[in-house]
Amino acid sequence: MYDAECAFCEARGIEDWRFVAETEHNYVFPTYGMLDLEGYMIITPKDHTPSYGAWGSTDGRAEYHDLIDRARDAISDQYGTQALVFEHGMTGQTIKHAHTHVVPGLGFNTFVGELQATLPSDTSYILMDEATREERDELRQLGHQQGGYLYVESEDTAAVFFLKPAVEHKQILRKVAARVLGNEDLADWKKVQADPVLKARDLALIKSTTADMRPYFEDINQRTFED
Numbered sequence: 001m002y003d004a005e006c007a008f009c010e011a012r013g014i015e016d017w018r019f020v021a022e023t024e025h026n027y028v029f030p031t032y033g034m035l036d037l038e039g040y041m042i043i044t045p046k047d048h049t050p051s052y053g054a055w056g057s058t059d060g061r062a063e064y065h066d067l068i069d070r071a072r073d074a075i076s077d078q079y080g081t082q083a084l085v086f087e088h089g090m091t092g093q094t095i096k097h098a099h100t101h102v103v104p105g106l107g108f109n110t111f112v113g114e115l116q117a118t119l120p121s122d123t124s125y126i127l128m129d130e131a132t133r134e135e136r137d138e139l140r141q142l143g144h145q146q147g148g149y150l151y152v153e154s155e156d157t158a159a160v161f162f163l164k165p166a167v168e169h170k171q172i173l174r175k176v177a178a179r180v181l182g183n184e185d186l187a188d189w190k191k192v193q194a195d196p197v198l199k200a201r202d203l204a205l206i207k208s209t210t211a212d213m214r215p216y217f218e219d220i221n222q223r224t225f226e227d
Ligand SMILES: [Zn+2]
Pocket: 002, 003, 006, 007, 008, 009, 047, 048, 049, 096, 097
């Protein structure tokens, strides 16, 4: 599927210099709005699908899990820190095309604790220890069936929160991440883009992340980069 208005379809909104990798089914690149972190990356499917829970491509999802593992290892090697993975499963999305955030330096328990303190207290969720890839997919498929979800995972644990899209949930996982990191003013990437000083700092982090991360994906990358 393809949407002519979408920034992620055919990587329309992702400049060549910003790519970490393009694979058969997915793109990998640092995001605008780096939350002051080196190594923050987005993984997005080439197909225009609203969420990973809605994505019908089995091969694409298998490749996606490989990319997540590779990104985790790369962040650990390069920056000496763990990575937290999260997705706005329609709920809280700004770009209506599935994408997963891979965020260095965030711990699962701290993040989920802060998220639960932020969400309506009656929000139902499933938390799964030692979740397999299939279970991680199933949690999101269930979230999609419920009409929207927030998904968080570490290497060991996965959690899905069942929450329907609403204006007040916009960028909610990024906001929680920024709060945990102590830089809440950087959560809104559109505001960062509008401020010359913040934008320049963000750009420097995007460039260093791209340079640092490309070697870890070199053997599977299918894209030719223009410098
Ligand atoms: Zn799209």
